[in-house]
Amino acid sequence: MLLTCCCAVLTGARSIRSIGQWARAEGPFGSRRALSTSTSTVQRLVCRVCSGGLVYLLGCDPEGADQVAVDGKAARGSRTATGPAARLISALTTAGGTVSQARVPVKTTGVTTLPALLAPFDITGVTVTGDALHTTADQARFLVEDKKAHYVMTVKLNQKTLFDTLRRLPWQDITAEHVSRGSGHRRRETRAVRVLTVTDLGLGFPTWSKPRVSTGGGEQRRREKSPVRPCT
Structure with missing residues (x-):
């Protein structure tokens, strides 16, 4: 078979x-x-x-790609009577190709799996994006110092000190670089993106010079988050 x-x-x-x-x-x-x-x-x-699933047979080389996105999910059909569903972390290119995929060990998070996921590949100059789970100084140092890549990381309230530090920056003095309006999920929403260059926040993130804030407000819901843009 x-x-x-x-x-x-x-x-x-x-x-x-x-x-x-x-x-x-x-x-x-x-x-x-x-x-x-x-x-x-x-x-x-x-x-x-294959602990990484079908991607072990179909994986593509990220060399030369502009961006690689890292995200996790539960493998469909992997739950058993004695164990939970397998959690996988995947790296994908903007063209839709899957670079690699690895199973997250039980009782751990995807944070510990990211270095092993990208270690075999040459991602020099590639921008790696990830959700708030991967926003740690160790992950950033691995990408910048070991892999010579860039990173874009999202900051949310699970990193309260970091979130508060970014929020205290003078965003109100910055003109929005991009504004988008859309609708969905029974609400209309407007999002504005502002970028601010700083020299040093003393938080241990390597080559971190351009925090970016994205705020969005709608008739039924308001969101605020602070992704981090890389220094090139």
Whole structure:
């Protein structure tokens, strides 16, 4: 069955569903005898054999990409009677290609997995983005000092000291560089982006010189957050 999955990928299959379709149509090892299998069977097999899932067969090289986004999710169909669903952390390019994927160890967070996820790749000059979970000085130093990359990180209230420090900067004196308006989820929302250059906040983030604040207000909801832009 595993060899059948590999054959399907070599012939152009790029999803669990398409692998299952190829297996049913072509049979094992390219024979004309149909292989009775389901998408869920293929999913379970790939997840058990490859901790990173199907991306181990389909991963792309991030060298030369402008940006790589890091995010996590729970693997569908991986929950068992004795254990929780497998949590995966993935790195993707802006073109939609998956660079790598790794399973987050039980009782840990994706923070500890990010270095191992990107360590094998040359991401010199690439901007790596991540959510608030990855906003730590250690992650920033790994990206800048070890991988020679840039970073854009989101700051929220789970980093209260950092959030308060950024919020005290004179944003009210800065003209918005970008304003967007949209609607969705039963509300209308306006977002304004302001960028401020600072010399040193003394928070241990390497080459940090351009904090950016993005504020949005709508008729039913108001949000505020402070992503961090890299210094080039």
